[in-house]
Amino acid sequence: MTRFSSYVITCVVLLFSVITQATTVQDSKGTFTIDYQPKRIIVLEFSFADALAAVNVSPIGIADDKDPTRVLKDVRDIIGDWTSVGTRSQPSLEVIASLKPDLIIADIARHEAVYKDLQKIAPTLILPSRRETYEGSLKAAGIIGKVVGKDSAMQTRLQKHKTIMMELAKQLPHNAEVQFGVARDDALFLHTADSYAGGVIRALGLTNAETGRDDSAYRQTGLEQLVAINPEYLLIGHYVTPSIIDKWQNEPLWSVLKVARNKHLYKVNPNVWSKSRGIVAAERMGQDLIKILNAK
Amino acid sequence: MKFLSFPYSGQCLVLSLLLCLVGWISLFSWSVIPISPHDALSALYAMNDDNIAHRIVHDLRLPRAMIGAIVGACLAAAGVVMQGLTQNPLASPSVLGINAGAALGMAIVSTITPWFGLLGTSMAAMVGGGLAWALVMLLGNAWKTGGEHGRLVLAGVAISTLCAALTKAVIIIEEDQASGVLTWLAGSLTDARWQTLDQLWPIALLGLLGTLLISQSLNLLQLGDDNARNLGVSLLWVKLGGSFLVLLLVGSAISAVGAIGFVGLLVPHMARMLCGQDHRKFLPIAMLMGACLVVLSDTISRAIIFPMETPAGAILALIGAPFFIYLVRKRTL
Numbered sequence A: 001m002t003r004f005s006s007y008v009i010t011c012v013v014l015l016f017s018v019i020t021q022a023t024t025v026q027d028s029k030g031t032f033t034i035d036y037q038p039k040r041i042i043v044l045e046f047s048f049a050d051a052l053a054a055v056n057v058s059p060i061g062i063a064d065d066k067d068p069t070r071v072l073k074d075v076r077d078i079i080g081d082w083t084s085v086g087t088r089s090q091p092s093l094e095v096i097a098s099l100k101p102d103l104i105i106a107d108i109a110r111h112e113a114v115y116k117d118l119q120k121i122a123p124t125l126i127l128p129s130r131r132e133t134y135e136g137s138l139k140a141a142g143i144i145g146k147v148v149g150k151d152s153a154m155q156t157r158l159q160k161h162k163t164i165m166m167e168l169a170k171q172l173p174h175n176a177e178v179q180f181g182v183a184r185d186d187a188l189f190l191h192t193a194d195s196y197a198g199g200v201i202r203a204l205g206l207t208n209a210e211t212g213r214d215d216s217a218y219r220q221t222g223l224e225q226l227v228a229i230n231p232e233y234l235l236i237g238h239y240v241t242p243s244i245i246d247k248w249q250n251e252p253l254w255s256v257l258k259v260a261r262n263k264h265l266y267k268v269n270p271n272v273w274s275k276s277r278g279i280v281a282a283e284r285m286g287q288d289l290i291k292i293l294n295a296k
Numbered sequence B: 001m002k003f004l005s006f007p008y009s010g011q012c013l014v015l016s017l018l019l020c021l022v023g024w025i026s027l028f029s030w031s032v033i034p035i036s037p038h039d040a041l042s043a044l045y046a047m048n049d050d051n052i053a054h055r056i057v058h059d060l061r062l063p064r065a066m067i068g069a070i071v072g073a074c075l076a077a078a079g080v081v082m083q084g085l086t087q088n089p090l091a092s093p094s095v096l097g098i099n100a101g102a103a104l105g106m107a108i109v110s111t112i113t114p115w116f117g118l119l120g121t122s123m124a125a126m127v128g129g130g131l132a133w134a135l136v137m138l139l140g141n142a143w144k145t146g147g148e149h150g151r152l153v154l155a156g157v158a159i160s161t162l163c164a165a166l167t168k169a170v171i172i173i174e175e176d177q178a179s180g181v182l183t184w185l186a187g188s189l190t191d192a193r194w195q196t197l198d199q200l201w202p203i204a205l206l207g208l209l210g211t212l213l214i215s216q217s218l219n220l221l222q223l224g225d226d227n228a229r230n231l232g233v234s235l236l237w238v239k240l241g242g243s244f245l246v247l248l249l250v251g252s253a254i255s256a257v258g259a260i261g262f263v264g265l266l267v268p269h270m271a272r273m274l275c276g277q278d279h280r281k282f283l284p285i286a287m288l289m290g291a292c293l294v295v296l297s298d299t300i301s302r303a304i305i306f307p308m309e310t311p312a313g314a315i316l317a318l319i320g321a322p323f324f325i326y327l328v329r330k331r332t333l
Helices: A002-021 A046-054 A073-079 A093-098 A108-121 A134-147 A151-170 A196-203 A223-229 A244-248 A252-256 A270-276 A279-293 B008-028 B037-045 B052-086 B098-112 B114-119 B121-139 B149-173 B175-186 B194-221 B225-230 B235-257 B263-275 B279-303 B312-330
Strands: A023-027 A030-034 A041-043 A103-107 A124-127 A177-183 A188-191 A218-221 A233-238 A265-268
Touching: A023 A124, A023 A134, A030 A124, A041 A046, A046 A073, A046 A134, A046 A151, A046 A270, A046 A279, A073 A279, A093 A108, A103 A108, A108 A124, A124 A134, A134 A151, A134 A196, A134 A279, A151 A279, A177 A196, A177 A270, A188 A196, A188 A223, A188 A244, A196 A279, A218 A223, A223 A252, A223 B052, A233 A270, A233 A279, A252 B052, A265 A270, A265 A279, A270 A279, B008 B037, B008 B052, B008 B263, B008 B279, B037 B052, B052 B194, B052 B235, B052 B263, B052 B279, B098 B121, B098 B149, B098 B175, B098 B235, B121 B149, B121 B235, B149 B175, B194 B225, B194 B235, B194 B279, B225 B235, B263 B279, B263 B312, B279 B312
Parallel strands: A041 A103, A103 A124, A177 A233, A233 A265
Antiparallel strands: A023 A030, A177 A188, A188 A218
């Protein structure tokens, strides 16, 4: 019996040592375990590239919509060159497989349908990105830090981010009401308090405009509803020019808006404000706001 | 159904009054900025530039209601003409592929070839819709006498599906520019303004008057192609002219507000229930009914998830689909 129990103990100890080497995190599909430090990482959203850049890790492939400039310059400078694996909505599984990754980071909102296919290529960490809040995005960055074996570096970076955001907030007027939206050819989508941009605005000590029902991150808004929301500052990322905002500005009703009377309509880079949703992006947004709100 | 037994002029009058009422309600109902029913009227004759409620009524809601009415009338008239020409009760812009073809035309112009955009998206919608319809007519043997009804509808469904698949492919390739196409596919009056109305009404008026002119020939077509020919109808000209009118009506309507379905299918049947088979009579009734239906749907579309808007096209499908089933069950088709 003693012999048997010693076997059991040995086995348990061995098993335990294996587990301690492996990293286990909770992703959007449950438990994700990895027992090596990934070297060939492919990310399918910009926010994950941002998180890797925060701890000086370079992905070998990014779903960059075939437009490298959509990755922020600050991020590009850190991570260097990569191979495009197609669009975020339809990444090419063939290109992903040909790069022989040892970790894929995917977005639960966009890539849940191909999760199983991705897993066949490489271990796939699936986290929220699209429609995720600012806090959720930072949490995802923390998880990525653990999985790529840079937990302490990521925690330090997140702490530094907090300090940077607090310092940025000090330079901003307290409680100014700021609303961000993206404008397309025929539609305006406001990013509400539940969106990433809404969260960054609050983290900087500013307030979100009251957009009514809180159930979605991006809300399509007509001119009539915009008149009712009537924000103090309106920041627009134009996906196309001329966008619907340029059309609305020629309409008489536009002039009743506070942003029209006080000339508080500003253009911002939608790649920073809407597509990136990362640590670096939040800091860039803070700098943008300082430029905008302090320009009297 | 006392209304059914009204004399024809009475029916027209009641429907016109109903249209005015529905239009008036759409001017003030479900607004985030409070607008009183009185504001809605006074904005029409005593506009106060500083009053936000007046501005909303005048700049947004009035053109919106008028465009809704015109679009409804156009689509209903187009449905009547298509059903008359093909002698097929299921003929309508959405069933016979015009909507899908127009959507494909718009999608191609607004995504893959922006330089081609010189043509403008409305032109693209018309060209796409026209090509799709021509294909459907060819495949469905609609030009020959005694063609099967089912074949035309099947051709319409096939071409619609093909166009929808290609539209999806275009959207996947150029995701960024695609949201415009998606908004357009749903069909919404949100961005209907005075400029839209200025572009819409001349063509629409021309098309509507044209349909009234050919209504006599459509009556004769009901007797069958041979009889119509013996009675002196030039089949080729009526069919070509009718097709042209349909394209004019559908193209102008859907390039203004997007792909709104079901009006062209439902309203002709409703109008026929009301005043019989004489095209000269039920065409104006169908126009009025179509106008009421679209304005009403637009009003409801604002109410469903107030203060946000749902596309009016979705509301029409919601009203239209059960009614369509009811029609089929009643065997009025």
